[in-house]
Amino acid sequence: MHRRRHRLLGKDAAAGWLFTLPVIVILGLFLVVPVLMALWVSLSDWTGRGSPFSSQVGFVGLRNYSAILSEPGLAQRDFGLALRNNLYYVLAVVPLQTVVALLLAVAVNQRALRGKGFFRTAFYFPSVTSAVAITVLWLFLFNDNGVVNKAISFIGLNGPNWFQDPRGVVHVLLSWFGVDSPPAALTQRGPLGVTPWEWLAGPSVAMSALVLMAVFTTSGTFMLLFLAALQALDPEVEEAAMMDGAGAVQRFLRVTLPQLRPTLFTVLTLGLIGTWQVFDQIYTGTQGGPSKTTLTPAYLSYTSAFESQRWGQGAAISFILFAIIVIFTVLQRLALVERDPASRSRRRRAAAATHAAPAEGSVR
Amino acid sequence: MSTAVSTPAPAAGRRHRVPAGRGVAPVLWILLFLVAAIYIFPFLVQVVTSFKTEPDAASNPLSLVPETWTGAAYQRLFANSDFPTWIRNSFVVTLIVTLGRVFLNSLAGYALARLDFRGRGAVFALLIAVMAVPGVVLLIPKFLVVNTLGIYDSFAGMTVPLLADAAGIFIMKNFFESIPRSVEEQARIDGAGTFRTFWSIVLPMATPALMTIIILSFQGSWNELNHFIVSTQSPELTTLTKGVAQLASGQLSQGSQYPLKLAAATLMTLPVAVVFLIFQRRIMNTSLGAVKG
Numbered sequence: 001m002h003r004r005r006h007r008l009l010g011k012d013a014a015a016g017w018l019f020t021l022p023v024i025v026i027l028g029l030f031l032v033v034p035v036l037m038a039l040w041v042s043l044s045d046w047t048g049r050g051s052p053f054s055s056q057v058g059f060v061g062l063r064n065y066s067a068i069l070s071e072p073g074l075a076q077r078d079f080g081l082a083l084r085n086n087l088y089y090v091l092a093v094v095p096l097q098t099v100v101a102l103l104l105a106v107a108v109n110q111r112a113l114r115g116k117g118f119f120r121t122a123f124y125f126p127s128v129t130s131a132v133a134i135t136v137l138w139l140f141l142f143n144d145n146g147v148v149n150k151a152i153s154f155i156g157l158n159g160p161n162w163f164q165d166p167r168g169v170v171h172v173l174l175s176w177f178g179v180d181s182p183p184a185a186l187t188q189r190g191p192l193g194v195t196p197w198e199w200l201a202g203p204s205v206a207m208s209a210l211v212l213m214a215v216f217t218t219s220g221t222f223m224l225l226f227l228a229a230l231q232a233l234d235p236e237v238e239e240a241a242m243m244d245g246a247g248a249v250q251r252f253l254r255v256t257l258p259q260l261r262p263t264l265f266t267v268l269t270l271g272l273i274g275t276w277q278v279f280d281q282i283y284t285g286t287q288g289g290p291s292k293t294t295l296t297p298a299y300l301s302y303t304s305a306f307e308s309q310r311w312g313q314g315a316a317i318s319f320i321l322f323a324i325i326v327i328f329t330v331l332q333r334l335a336l337v338e339r340d341p342a343s344r345s346r347r348r349r350a351a352a353a354t355h356a357a358p359a360e361g362s363v364r
Numbered sequence: 365m366s367t368a369v370s371t372p373a374p375a376a377g378r379r380h381r382v383p384a385g386r387g388v389a390p391v392l393w394i395l396l397f398l399v400a401a402i403y404i405f406p407f408l409v410q411v412v413t414s415f416k417t418e419p420d421a422a423s424n425p426l427s428l429v430p431e432t433w434t435g436a437a438y439q440r441l442f443a444n445s446d447f448p449t450w451i452r453n454s455f456v457v458t459l460i461v462t463l464g465r466v467f468l469n470s471l472a473g474y475a476l477a478r479l480d481f482r483g484r485g486a487v488f489a490l491l492i493a494v495m496a497v498p499g500v501v502l503l504i505p506k507f508l509v510v511n512t513l514g515i516y517d518s519f520a521g522m523t524v525p526l527l528a529d530a531a532g533i534f535i536m537k538n539f540f541e542s543i544p545r546s547v548e549e550q551a552r553i554d555g556a557g558t559f560r561t562f563w564s565i566v567l568p569m570a571t572p573a574l575m576t577i578i579i580l581s582f583q584g585s586w587n588e589l590n591h592f593i594v595s596t597q598s599p600e601l602t603t604l605t606k607g608v609a610q611l612a613s614g615q616l617s618q619g620s621q622y623p624l625k626l627a628a629a630t631l632m633t634l635p636v637a638v639v640f641l642i643f644q645r646r647i648m649n650t651s652l653g654a655v656k657g
Contacts, residue, residue, distance in 0.1 A: 015558035016481030023472040024487065026528035027494050029513075034505030035497070041508065052508065107396050114393075117644075122400040124648055125407070128640045130587035132605045133629040136612045137410050140425070140622050147409055147425045216403070224648055277500040280589045284609040298500040305504050306594070315504050322501045 042315035048305070064312035068320070072193055075304075075313055079320075080192025081292050082300045088203035089278060089296070090328075092211045093218075094271040100215055101222030101267065102260075106252070108223070109230045120227075124220035131280035134217055139163060139285055142209045162209040166291035168201025169208060204293030210281055218274065222267045229263035230256070265336050269329055276325050297321045407633075414438070414627035421622045437627035446599060447628065450607035454586060454632075457522055457603060461585040464527040466577050470570065472528075473536025474562050478548070495530040500590065507594040521595040522603075526585060532577045539573035540566065572646075579643050583636055604632045 037052065045060050046052040068079045108119050126134065141147045142162035149159030160167075167175075174180075182197035190196045203211060233256070241255045257264075279298040282288060288295035288303070297317055305314025408428060413421050414437050416430040424431070441447040475481070476488060506525060507516075515521035543566060551561045567574075589605040596602070602610075608628045640647055 012479040012558070013481040016475045016479035016484060019471045019475035019479065019562075020487050022468050023528045023533065024490070026468075026524065027490065027530075030506060030509060030525035030528075031494050031497060031502065034502065034509040037508045037512070038505035041504070051512065104399070107392065110392070113396075119396060119400055120648060121641075121644060122403045125637075125640065126403060128583060128636050128647065129633045130589070130605055130636070132587075132589055132609045132612070133633045136608060136625050136629040137406055139612060140413065140421075140626060141406060141409065143425075143620070145422065145425065147406075150426045216406075220403075273498060277498050279500050279503075280605075280609075283589070283593070284612050287613055298503075301500075302503055302590075302593075306507075311504065318501045318504055322498065325498050325501075 038315045038318065041311050042319055044312055046311050048309045048311050052311075060312065064316040065320070067313055068316055069192070072189070075310075077193035078292065078295065078300055079297070079317060080194035081198070082295045082297045083192065084194060084199055084201075085203070085207060085293060086276060086278065086296045089207060089211060089214075090272065090275040092203055092208075093214045093275045094268060096211070097215045097218045097222060097271055098264070098267050100219040102226050102264075104219060104223040105226035105230055106256075109227060120223075123223055126217045127220040129217070131217070132284050134213060135281050135284040138209065138213045160205045163206050163286055164290050165205035166289075166293045168198075168204055168293070170200060170202030172205070173202075204290070206286055206290055207294050210278070210285070210294060213281065214275065214278070218271070222271070225263055225267055226260065229260050233259055261336070265333070268332055268336075272328050272332060273325055276321065276328070297324075410626050410633075411630055414623055414630050416623050418621065418623055421626075422620065434623075437623040438631075440624060441627055441631070446602065446607060447631075449600060450602050450604045451631075453601060454604040456519065457588075457592075458582055458585045460519070460523045461526045462578055462581040464523070465529055465532055465581040466574055468527055469529060469532035469577055470536045470567060470574065471562075472533045474540050474566065476533065477537045477540035478545075478566075479558070491530045491533060503590055503594050506591065510595050517596050517598055517601060519601070522592060522601065525595070526588065526591060529581070529584075532580065535576055535580075536570070536573055539570055543569055575643070576646060579639060579647055582639060583647075586636055604628075608632055 041052050042064055043059060043061060044052060044057050045063075046057045050056065067073065067075045069076065104123050107113070108116055108123070113119075142149075144161040144164070146162075148162070152159040182195075186197035186200070187195050190199055237259070238251055238255055241251050246254065277298055278296050279302070282294055282296055282299040283302070286294040288299055298321060301314045301317035301321065303314075304310045304317060409425070412428050412430060413425070415433050415435065416424075417432060417434055417436070420431045476484060510516050510521045510525065513521075515524070547569070548561050548565060551565045556565070587605065588603075589609060592601075592603050592606045596606075608625075611628060612625055
């Protein structure tokens with residue numbers, strides 16, 4: 001018995017490695033090795049010619065990182081602007097897409113609703129199309145004389161020239177109250193070579209159109225996650241609350257929402273990870289313009305390397321971006337976990353239900 | 365978007381005969397319908413505009429009926445541009461990536477679910493770690509290694525790095541774990557080898573999971589952009605996403621040319637739309653991996 005088990009194990013070992021080898025080789029070769037190569041490039045003065053490992057390429061330590069982070073200059077200012085733009089994008093998109101997705105899920109989950117399938121299809125369809133196709137469409141919808149501005153003109157307003165308008169929305173709001181120029185204190189050089197006035201500008205009008213696009217394309221995906229979680233809930237809990245005389249809004253806020261916490265966590269994390277990586281839309285649409293207000297770290301990393309041939313700086317930006325994503329994800333996890341440690345086991349059970357949902361779908 | 369309301373009018377009329385949602389307040393139902401209209405309207409505009417003339421598209425962007433229907437945009441795409449090459453490349457890449465992923469993901473998924481081998485935990489940990497690396501961070505790294513390996517600007521460089529996909533491996537692993545072990549034990553007792561057991565006994569039982577992988581891989585590789593930007597440069601290897609992106613950003617042409625661009629966007633959306641409409645239920649149950657920024 002013992003010997004037979006051993007033999008089987010040996011056979012399994014060979015097959016196990018053989019079966020996973022192709023995947024390990026590909027992931028190693030195209031993920032692990034390249035990351036190490038890029039790490040080296042971010043510490044070197046490679047200009048894109050020849051091999052990054054040739055003897056002409058020099059080790060420059062953290063100079064690429066300091067050019068972006070601490071030395072006043074164009075590289076630093078561009079990075080500062082990209083960071084500001086993306087920060088506003090994240091701050092706008094993540095809450096919006098989460099709330100919209102949650103509301104859609106709750107609405108579509110109504111037991112008595114007719115045409116559920118139609119609504120789910122309508123809300124989810126934008127998520128399956130490519131970012132490129134959606135961006136092309138958005139450039140048309142939001143152009144100066146486009147669909148959106150025509151629609152706005154029906155209520156007697158003049159829409160902006162969306163993708164050409166670099167004004168920050170905070171500045172636009174302030175200008176309605178007659179504040180058109182910054183107080184002197186806000187025009188000093190601020191963090192990363194960007195003045196406080198610029199840091200506080202809010203997302204530009206152009207970026208706002210991209211924010212709407214992101215909500216349009218991702219809310220359907222997240223709606224499905226919330227929907228799966230809602231359907232895994234025990235209806236008795238809500239019925240009990242109804243017996244106790246809780247109104248619909250109260251039931252949602254006090255009973256349903258707390259049970260959705262694990263899904264909320266998943267949605268917020270995926271949202272944070274996704275929004276810090278915005279690239280396809282920028283490449284297809286605005287290419288960082290107008291006035292660099294839609295420049296993002298991911299796109300800046302690409303142009304620094306492939307267009308300006310500053311490979312070290314490009315690689316350094318992508319590692320900083322990586323660090324940002326990791327930090328935000330960890331912070332967000334801590335914030336959600338610390339709020340109520342008591343419900344940890346319940347949450348784990350619910351999390352298991354959430355994660356099981358997609359797998360179940362494939363099993364069916 | 366006040367006019368979005370009027371768009372699905374025929375559908376609204378048809379629904380009217382049915383009492384609007386028993387138990388659901390009509391207000392909610394109407395509200396939901398308006399939101400749905402906002403989600404659908406852009407795509408109607410896209411398709412209709414692709415059949416408009418340029419002046420018509422510019423002056424009546426909202427209208428859902430072209431002044432004169434014209435297929436000029438489509439004609440130009442096929443007769444006077446590289447569009448057919450882009451389509452071909454997208455199909456070739458999608459086919460290779462999808463087939464490769466189906467095979468490699470199920471192999472690895474089976475090993476992780478069923479085969480006891482030393483280091484399985486480590487392989488699993490590697491996959492988890494790899495899944496956590498954000499794709500955009502890998503733009504420069506991928507170019508470096510593709511270039512160093514000498515497969516830059518080739519179909520190999522475009523497809524091989526996309527062949528392994530951690531999410532797909534997890535889907536397969538989960539599925540294989542749900543199949544009772546007794547099925548394989550029988551085959552093993554009959555003397556079938558590991559690969560044979562996997563290939564002729566277990567894999568055919570995994571059709572539902574394989575369908576999921578096929579759909580997700582198709583959608584993923586058809587819509588992939590940034591990997592192709594950094595792994596190719598020659599026009600003969602341009603895919604739809606890359607070609608249309610350059611068309612949109614005006615790198616290839618002058619002026620707005622909205623009907624042309626929207627025709628291109630419509631055509632590139634068509635295959636995923638068709639797959640989506642056919643496999644709706646399955647896609648909507650497995651959307652976790654496909655989140656855009």
